[in-house]
Amino acid sequence: MKMTGKPEATWRMPNQLASMISELRHLVREKTFRAGEQIYAQGEPSNSFYFVVSGLVQISIFRIDGVEIVLEKMGPDTICGEATAFAGLPSFSSAVATEPTTVLEFEARRLPDLFREHPEFALILLRLTSLKQRVLALRLEQMVSNKPEERVLELLTRLGEMFGTRHAKGNMVRTRLTHEMIAAMTGVSRVTVTRTLKRMRESGTLYLDDGYFVISPAHAERLDVG
Amino acid sequence: MKMTGKPEATWRMPNQLASMISELRHLVREKTFRAGEQIYAQGEPSNSFYFVVSGLVQISIFRIDGVEIVLEKMGPDTICGEATAFAGLPSFSSAVATEPTTVLEFEARRLPDLFREHPEFALILLRLTSLKQRVLALRLEQMVSNKPEERVLELLTRLGEMFGTRHAKGNMVRTRLTHEMIAAMTGVSRVTVTRTLKRMRESGTLYLDDGYFVISPAHAERLDVG
């Protein structure tokens, strides 16, 4: 199951999908976005979902108080917006290209015809939405706790599973994350992120190498049961 | 879009699905569970998902520290376990029948054949998983905040949208919920739930009638944007 990724991305998908997508060019329209442009907006319904070809797309929820919660940063070979397109309800999140980005736009209403010919495509989509559901549930599991260490560790562990590489001290997370980004993704304040990371380094849970996080193996298996 | 429900359930689905399910009897196996019996267990992979015919199924996540987080209580005409069956990964949650329950067991591996004949069934499943994803994301949005009022209000508002009935003072939530259950679903302590509900009653956000919660209209539209 080879995967692709981007340094700042927080999500990746099996290449299997990317190859399948290429068979479906007749269904899609290519679109390009400049850095800062919005792909879809929170609160608006949509019939399309998007496959990121290149670039980086930030998925976030804006709370009523204006606080932005970053759900994911989707790199190449990932899809987004599918939940909105399938559920037929206003989007719960918005997507903004944080750098020049090219996407393929799929229209959900064309899917029934497609499924007749390619039932395996339906299974792939089901698998993808189920994976997202799973990750959201696991994030929720950590979020109910107000302990910042759990919140941060959940994020880093997940990224470690997705992008991790072997390292003498454990699992190295190959995603560049500022403390502020971690704060936006975990819902704790930036100051607390700094404090927490320090604590974790002192307790041996975490290790820093060249600006990358390394998670000690003793803590990395934490999510395997879920 | 008619729906059915149970007094203690926290989820419901369009009847459209129930009628569709009846066409698929040849694919399924009926199973019954006594109160307290487990339908599937957290941590174990599974190829099956379940359609609840009658009874009540509690979906929860057990954290490493033993704390139980209740995700939903699924009543009749709902499905559960589909994310695990589709993703092919260990289940992030466990399902326990809290009263005598009958379910239909679907096997995910038979789906491709089914989709070829009934592509619309794939769309329905996609819609259901997308709805769950949406609800999880919205719950996450509230969970990042540590304010108990937001957490509790998110739950009640959602139940109000699903089960709400007109009431002089606003939207009445027709789901029986103990403070303890709210605590297990929102991740705040039982004591804080009591405190918070009192505050909300005093501020006019919430109203109590015959043991049911009534949400003032001014606060009920809060989630409409998401």
Place this chain on the structure above:
DNA sequence: CGCTGACAGTATCCGGCGATACAGCGCCGA
């Protein structure tokens, strides 16, 4: 070479939630 801005680290203070303990209350069954 120094300016600037983004990011990381740290201190102080306050508010509020969790833990714990206990009292009131209503329902149900012996």
Place this chain on the structure above:
DNA sequence: TCGGCGCTGTATCGCCGGATACTGTCAGCG
């Protein structure tokens, strides 16, 4: 009728995260 139990309401206390403000550091760039 009484006792037990599950649920709600409330008090006390300790702890810790958010807000705020400030400093230090490094990179990029004129």
